[in-house]
Amino acid sequence: MIGRRATAAGVDRFAALVGPELLTARPDAVEDADGGEGSADGPANLWLPTAVGAVRPTLLVQPSMAASVLRDGGRYLIVGLARLKDFTAEMVAGNLSRSELPDGGSIQARALTVDFEARSGESDTNAVGHARALDHPDAIDRLARLLDGKVRDGETVLLPAVLGLDRPGVFQELAERLGAPVGEIPLVPPSVPGLRLEHRLDRLASAQRVRVVMGARVVDSRIERGRLVSVTSAAAGRPREHRADAFILAAGGFESGALTMDSYGQVTDTVLGLPLAGVSADGAENLRRLIHHDYWGAPQGLFRVGVAVDKQMRPLGADGEPVLAGVYAVGGVLAGAVRWSEKSGEGIALGSAEPPATPCWPSSATASPRAPATTARTQRRSRTDVRRRHPGSALGSAAAREGRSAGQEWRRRRRNGRPLAGPRQP
Numbered sequence: 495m496i497g498r499r500a501t502a503a504g505v506d507r508f509a510a511l512v513g514p515e516l517l518t519a520r521p522d523a524v525e526d527a528d529g530g531e532g533s534a535d536g537p538a539n540l541w542l543p544t545a546v547g548a549v550r551p552t553l554l555v556q557p558s559m560a561a562s563v564l565r566d567g568g569r570y571l572i573v574g575l576a577r578l579k580d581f582t583a584e585m586v587a588g589n590l591s592r593s594e595l596p597d598g599g600s601i602q603a604r605a606l607t608v609d610f611e612a613r614s615g616e617s618d619t620n621a622v623g624h625a626r627a628l629d630h631p632d633a634i635d636r637l638a639r640l641l642d643g644k645v646r647d648g649e650t651v652l653l654p655a656v657l658g659l660d661r662p663g664v665f666q667e668l669a670e671r672l673g674a675p676v677g678e679i680p681l682v683p684p685s686v687p688g689l690r691l692e693h694r695l696d697r698l699a700s701a702q703r704v705r706v707v708m709g710a711r712v713v714d715s716r717i718e719r720g721r722l723v724s725v726t727s728a729a730a731g732r733p734r735e736h737r738a739d740a741f742i743l744a745a746g747g748f749e750s751g752a753l754t755m756d757s758y759g760q761v762t763d764t765v766l767g768l769p770l771a772g773v774s775a776d777g778a779e780n781l782r783r784l785i786h787h788d789y790w791g792a793p794q795g796l797f798r799v800g801v802a803v804d805k806q807m808r809p810l811g812a813d814g815e816p817v818l819a820g821v822y823a824v825g826g827v828l829a830g831a832v833r834w835s836e837k838s839g840e841g842i843a844l845g846s847a848e849p850p851a852t853p854c855w856p857s858s859a860t861a862s863p864r865a866p867a868t869t870a871r872t873q874r875r876s877r878t879d880v881r882r883r884h885p886g887s888a889l890g891s892a893a894a895r896e897g898r899s900a901g902q903e904w905r906r907r908r909r910n911g912r913p914l915a916g917p918r919q920p
């Protein structure tokens with residue numbers, strides 16, 4: 495079990511990592527004297543509107559959505575952008591006005607659609623195109639002029655989440671122009687708020703010299719003396735081997751293809767072939783026990799299947815002992831939860847990525863003390879792996895020990911005529 499404390503710590507760490515301009519910390523989390531949470535129930539969810547006008551529980555919001563949090567008695571102007579087809583203001587306003595808030599109470603919402611031209615001459619521009627346009631002051635000015643005089647006293651203006659991709663303060667600029675609070679409503683993927691977070695995480699990773707290989711599927715692995723020593727990804731041209739001291743399996747579950755069941759009932763971890771908790775070697779029994787035919791009935795037992803781990807997130811075999819050294823499993827691949835019905839998946843992902851008090855992530859497996867290095871999704875090399883291929887990294891480590899930069903170390907060695915190791919290919 496991941497536990498509430500690890501989940502809360504994982505959530506807070508993530509919020510701190512991306513920073514307050516992108517994610518607002520849990521609004522009512524209180525630390526007690528023991529470092530635990532003050533409230534026995536944990537922090538309360540906020541209620542956010544969705545792109546179809548439903549009401550969704552949400553723990554963390556981007557600052558651009560602070561005004562979108564639905565409050566009893568609130569009055570909202572839902573603004574549609576005519577050239578953005580993923581958002582129908584009339585439907586959102588109608589559904590929100592009809593809904594009762596989960597904590598009780600209701601809101602009033604009305605709709606307005608304006609013809610904002612994100613890209614010149616284009617009649618159908620996607621969310622990212624709108625967001626890129628609104629990174630520029632002249633586009634904010636055009637949108638503000640379309641809304642000028644349309645907002646009634648006491649109304650909060652809610653727009654689809656396209657208020658800037660790279661510039662976080664666009665919603666504030668618009669709010670100042672309109673003299674009313676402005677909030678965003680998240681859209682279907684690719685979500686602009688999600689991309690803002692992804693861009694921030696990419697920048698943080700590259701600042702830590704983590705190499706991210708996008709879109710490469712892990713197709714093979716090599717085990718030596720009970721330890722995973724490398725995985726191989728399918729890359730253009732030829733397979734590519736990635737060696738590391740430690741690997742973090744974060745490949746998700748059935749939805750991502752990390753786990754599969756064939757027509758004979760055999761259930762498999764497609765990445766590393768780890769043993770899975772809750773399955774039998776007898777496929778017929780799996781078909782009988784894990785899948786029922788009542789479509790509208792209880793969640794399928796199959797979706798609880800996954801990798802069992804110990805407290806250090808090491809995958810376990812049927813005997814309860816760690817089964818493969820050098821591997822840690824996190825997120826959707828873990829056994830025991832039906833994530834979409836429990837709405838627990840993101841919490842499990844963040845909580846399981848939070849190292850327990852006893853250090854378990856090997857230091858060589860982390861790009862920084864807080865960031866485990868290697869995932870199955872994006873093969874991020876450990877320092878050891880980087881050293882093998884890029885002599886600059888080895889120089890960096892040697893130099894750091896003596897207080898010099900990698901560049902200084904390189905020049906020092908060249909001056910002293912010391913040989914520099916060339917990159918070694920696998």
Ligand SMILES: Cc1cc2nc3c(=O)[nH]c(=O)nc-3n(C[C@H](O)[C@H](O)[C@H](O)COP(=O)(O)OP(=O)(O)OC[C@H]3O[C@@H](n4cnc5c(N)ncnc54)[C@H](O)[C@@H]3O)c2cc1C
Pocket residue numbers: 710711712713744745746747749750751752764765824825826827833834835836837838839840841843870871872
């Ligand atoms: C319909 C639906 C609704 C949900 N609703 C909620 C909700 O409301 N709240 C909630 O908290 N959770 C929800 N969840 C669960 C949540 O989405 C997952 O638990 C969460 O995404 C798991 O994150 P993850 O990073 O572990 O795995 P994923 O997000 O699945 O990411 C795994 C990644 O690994 C990659 N991968 C897989 N195999 C390989 C390979 N061999 N090589 C390289 N890469 C590989 C995949 O391409 C994928 O990018 C929902 C899930 C579904 C399907």
